[in-house]
Amino acid sequence: MxxxxxxxxxxxxxxxxxxxxxxxxxxxxxxxxxxxxxxxxxxxxxxxxxxxxxxxxxxxxxxxxxxxxxxxxxxxxxxxxxxxxxxxxxxxxxxxxxxxxxxxxxxxxxxxxxxxxxxxxxxxxxxxxxxxxxxxxxxxxxxxxxxxxxxxxxxxxxxxxxxxxxxxxxxxxxxxxxxxxxxxxxxxxxxxxxxxxxxxxxxxxxxxxxxxxxxxxxxxxxxxxxxxxxxxxxxxxxxxxxxxxxxxxxxxxxxxxxxxxxxxxxTLFFTCNLIVPCFLISLLTTIVFYLTDHKITFSISILVMLTVFFLVLIDIIPPTSLVIPMFGRYLITTMILVSLSTVISVITVNFRFRSGSTYRMSPWIRKLFLHFLPKILFMERNKPKRKTETSKNKLVDVVSLVRQRILPNELYCFTMQENDKDLIHQHHYLNDFERSLSYKRNSVSKLLQQIRFIADHFRINEEEAEISDEWIFAAMILDRLFLIIFSVLNVGTFLILLEAPSIYDTRSPMNITHTTKPLGQGSFTLPTTDYFN
Missing domain, CATH: 2.70.170.10 (Neurotransmitter-gated ion-channel ligand-binding domain)
Incomplete structure (x- = not known):
C-alpha cells in the first residue's frame, strides 16, 4: 500500500x-x-x-x-x-x-x-x-x-x-x-x-x-x-x-x-532571607544595654526594621484570623522585647542623667541598686575618698593660720609695751591694742565666714556629685541586669522556631529517579469484552 x-x-x-x-x-x-x-x-x-x-x-x-x-x-x-x-x-x-x-x-x-x-x-x-x-x-x-x-x-x-x-x-x-x-x-x-x-x-x-x-x-x-x-x-x-x-x-x-x-x-530561602536577619536584628536588642548614648534612637531603629519584616510576612501569608504563623509569633515576641528595651532605655537614661541636687535616692532604691543587685551581678563600685573631710581639714588649717599669724603679733606688740620702762603711755597703748584687736577680730570673723561659705559650697557639690555617681551606678546595674535577661529571652524566643513539626519530619521526598508511571504507557488497558457482547 x-x-x-x-x-x-x-x-x-x-x-x-x-x-x-x-x-x-x-x-x-x-x-x-x-x-x-x-x-x-x-x-x-x-x-x-x-x-x-x-x-x-x-x-x-x-x-x-x-x-x-x-x-x-x-x-x-x-x-x-x-x-x-x-x-x-x-x-x-x-x-x-x-x-x-x-x-x-x-x-x-x-x-x-x-x-x-x-x-x-x-x-x-x-x-x-x-x-x-x-x-x-x-x-x-x-x-x-x-x-x-x-x-x-x-x-x-x-x-x-x-x-x-x-x-x-x-x-x-x-x-x-x-x-x-x-x-x-x-x-x-x-x-x-x-x-x-x-x-x-x-x-x-x-x-x-x-x-x-x-x-x-x-x-x-x-x-x-x-x-x-x-x-x-x-x-x-x-x-x-x-x-x-x-x-x-x-x-x-x-x-x-x-x-x-x-x-x-x-526552608533554605526563608531561613536565609527571613529567619537569620530577623534573629540577628533581635540580638541587637541586647547591644542596646551596652550603649551609653543614643540608646533610644537605636531601639526605635530596631523596631522599624522589625516592622518591615512584619509587612513582608503580611504580603506572603493569606489574610486569615484563624491562626498566627510561627514566624509571626516570633516577630511579635521580638517586637515586644524591643519595645520593652526602649522603655527600659528611657528609664536607664533618666537614671544616668539625674542630678544630685534634684533627685535623692530613697532607702529602698539605695539598698536595691547599691547593695543587693551588685552582689548578684558581681559588680563592685569604686568608692572615692570623701573630699568633704579634706575640705574640713583645710578649713581648720586656715583658722589655725589666722590664729597663729595675726593674734600672736598683736600680743607681741602688747608685750613689748608692757616691758617698756616708760609706763606713762601704758594706758594709751592698751586702749589702742583693744581697738586694733577688736577690728581685726571682726575682719577675721568675716574672712572665716567667707571661707566657710566656700567650703560648704564645695562640700555640697561633692555630695551632689556623689549622689549623681550613685544614679549612674544604678543605671549601670539596670543595663547589666537587662542585658542578661534579654539575652536569655532572645534565646527563648528563638525556641519558638524549633516547635515546627516539619523540622523533625524525617520523611524524604518521593523518589522520582525511577519510572513510577501508573498509566497505560500509551497502550489500551480496557478489554473490549467489557463493552461489547
Missing part, C-alpha cells in the same frame, strides 16, 4: 466514522449501560503555591480511556488500519472538571479558546457552543487515539489552578496538604463511572465515613516530573469516591477521583 492510498483510506475512514456522528449523547448501545472512563494523570510540574490566595497551580498530562460504540470499524476494509487519530473536539469526551478549581473559565469554539472570566458554566451553554470535554482548564485539545474496536485514548495536557487551604501555623517550616478532585460534572455514577489507572495498583479500603474507597499509594505518574525549587513532594496518593450530594442532586451518587498532595516547603 502506497502512502497516498493509505492517506486516502485514513481520510475515508475518518469521514465514515464521523458521518452522522453526534458528540452530545453518551456513546453506548443501551440507555441502561454505564460508561466507564479510566482516568490517570502525569504530574509534570508544581508551578506555584500561592499562599496569599490559597491556589495550587500544577501542570498535568491527563490520560482518559473509554469505549465509544460508534467508533468501530473492520480493519480489513480499510487496509488494515487499526488505530486512527481524531480531533478530540469532534467526538464525545467526558465532561471531567476539577471540582475545587480557582481559575477563569474558558470557552472552546472549534480550535479557538476564549477567556471570558469567572461566570457559571450554565451561562456558557446558553451563549457559546463549547466542547463536550467540558473542562475549561484543558486549553489544548489534542487528538484522541481511537482503536478499531471502539476504545479511545485521550491524553490532553492541562494547567490547573485548584483551591488549596493553606495552613500557615508553622510558616516558613510548614507542610501543606492539597487536593485535586476530578469528576463528571453532569453525569451521575449510574451513567459515567470513573476508574483509576492502572487497575493493578488499586487497593480497596474504607474511608473515615465508613464507605468503600479505591486507593493508590502513588496516584500520578512522576516519570516526567520537574522538581520544584520551593517545595518537596512528600507523597501523592489518590482515591476513588462515590458521593451522594443530597442537598443539591438528590439520591444519586457522583463518582470522583481525588489526588492528595503532601508538600513540604524547602
Amino acid at each position: 502506497t502512502r497516498s492510498s493509505f492517506a486516502e483510506l485514513e481520510g475515508q475512514l475518518h469521514q465514515d466514522l464521523l458521518y452522522g456522528y453526534n458528540k452530545i449523547p453518551r456513546p453506548i448501545k443501551n440507555s441502561t449501560d454505564v460508561l466507564t472512563v479510566n482516568l490517570g494523570a502525569s504530574l509534570i510540574r508544581i508551578i506555584d503555591v500561592d499562599e496569599k490566595n490559597q491556589i495550587l497551580t500544577t501542570n498535568l498530562w491527563l490520560e482518559m480511556q473509554w469505549n465509544d460504540s460508534k467508533l468501530t470499524w473492520d480493519p480489513s476494509k480499510y487496509g488494515g488500519i487499526t488505530t486512527l487519530h481524531i480531533p478530540s473536539d469532534q467526538i464525545w469526551t467526558p465532561d471531567l472538571v476539577l471540582y475545587n478549581k480557582c481559575e477563569l473559565y474558558y470557552v472552546v469554539t472549534g480550535k479557538d479558546v476564549i477567556k471570558i472570566g469567572q461566570i457559571l458554566l450554565m451561562d456558557l451553554a446558553n451563549s457559546f457552543p463549547y466542547s463536550a470535554a467540558g473542562d475549561p482548564d484543558i486549553t489544548i485539545f489534542t487528538d484522541a487515539l481511537v482503536a478499531y474496536d471502539g476504545r479511545v485514548l485521550w491524553q490532553p495536557p492541562a494547567i490547573y489552578k485548584s483551591f488549596c487551604p493553606i495552613d500557615v501555623t508553622w510558616f516558613p517550616y510548614d507542610s501543606q496538604h492539597c487536593e485535586m478532585k476530578f469528576g463528571a460534572w453532569s453525569y451521575t455514577g449510574y451513567y459515567v463511572d470513573l476508574k483509576q489507572l492502572p487497575q493493578d495498583q488499586v487497593m480497596n479500603g474504607i474511608d473515615k465515613y465508613g464507605q468503600d474507597v479505591e486507593t493508590m499509594k502513588i496516584g500520578m505518574d512522576l516519570s516526567f516530573f520537574y522538581q520544584s525549587a520551593e517545595w518537596d513532594l512528600l507523597s501523592l496518593s489518590s482515591a476513588r469516591h462515590s458521593v451522594f450530594y443530597i442537598s443539591c442532586c438528590g439520591p444519586e451518587k457522583y463518582v470522583d477521583i481525588t489526588y492528595y498532595f503532601v508538600l513540604h516547603r524547602k
Whole structure:
C-alpha cells in the first residue's frame, strides 16, 4: 500500500466514522449501560503555591480511556488500519472538571479558546457552543487515539489552578496538604463511572465515613516530573469516591477521583532571607544595654526594621484570623522585647542623667541598686575618698593660720609695751591694742565666714556629685541586669522556631529517579469484552 492510498483510506475512514456522528449523547448501545472512563494523570510540574490566595497551580498530562460504540470499524476494509487519530473536539469526551478549581473559565469554539472570566458554566451553554470535554482548564485539545474496536485514548495536557487551604501555623517550616478532585460534572455514577489507572495498583479500603474507597499509594505518574525549587513532594496518593450530594442532586451518587498532595516547603530561602536577619536584628536588642548614648534612637531603629519584616510576612501569608504563623509569633515576641528595651532605655537614661541636687535616692532604691543587685551581678563600685573631710581639714588649717599669724603679733606688740620702762603711755597703748584687736577680730570673723561659705559650697557639690555617681551606678546595674535577661529571652524566643513539626519530619521526598508511571504507557488497558457482547 502506497502512502497516498493509505492517506486516502485514513481520510475515508475518518469521514465514515464521523458521518452522522453526534458528540452530545453518551456513546453506548443501551440507555441502561454505564460508561466507564479510566482516568490517570502525569504530574509534570508544581508551578506555584500561592499562599496569599490559597491556589495550587500544577501542570498535568491527563490520560482518559473509554469505549465509544460508534467508533468501530473492520480493519480489513480499510487496509488494515487499526488505530486512527481524531480531533478530540469532534467526538464525545467526558465532561471531567476539577471540582475545587480557582481559575477563569474558558470557552472552546472549534480550535479557538476564549477567556471570558469567572461566570457559571450554565451561562456558557446558553451563549457559546463549547466542547463536550467540558473542562475549561484543558486549553489544548489534542487528538484522541481511537482503536478499531471502539476504545479511545485521550491524553490532553492541562494547567490547573485548584483551591488549596493553606495552613500557615508553622510558616516558613510548614507542610501543606492539597487536593485535586476530578469528576463528571453532569453525569451521575449510574451513567459515567470513573476508574483509576492502572487497575493493578488499586487497593480497596474504607474511608473515615465508613464507605468503600479505591486507593493508590502513588496516584500520578512522576516519570516526567520537574522538581520544584520551593517545595518537596512528600507523597501523592489518590482515591476513588462515590458521593451522594443530597442537598443539591438528590439520591444519586457522583463518582470522583481525588489526588492528595503532601508538600513540604524547602526552608533554605526563608531561613536565609527571613529567619537569620530577623534573629540577628533581635540580638541587637541586647547591644542596646551596652550603649551609653543614643540608646533610644537605636531601639526605635530596631523596631522599624522589625516592622518591615512584619509587612513582608503580611504580603506572603493569606489574610486569615484563624491562626498566627510561627514566624509571626516570633516577630511579635521580638517586637515586644524591643519595645520593652526602649522603655527600659528611657528609664536607664533618666537614671544616668539625674542630678544630685534634684533627685535623692530613697532607702529602698539605695539598698536595691547599691547593695543587693551588685552582689548578684558581681559588680563592685569604686568608692572615692570623701573630699568633704579634706575640705574640713583645710578649713581648720586656715583658722589655725589666722590664729597663729595675726593674734600672736598683736600680743607681741602688747608685750613689748608692757616691758617698756616708760609706763606713762601704758594706758594709751592698751586702749589702742583693744581697738586694733577688736577690728581685726571682726575682719577675721568675716574672712572665716567667707571661707566657710566656700567650703560648704564645695562640700555640697561633692555630695551632689556623689549622689549623681550613685544614679549612674544604678543605671549601670539596670543595663547589666537587662542585658542578661534579654539575652536569655532572645534565646527563648528563638525556641519558638524549633516547635515546627516539619523540622523533625524525617520523611524524604518521593523518589522520582525511577519510572513510577501508573498509566497505560500509551497502550489500551480496557478489554473490549467489557463493552461489547
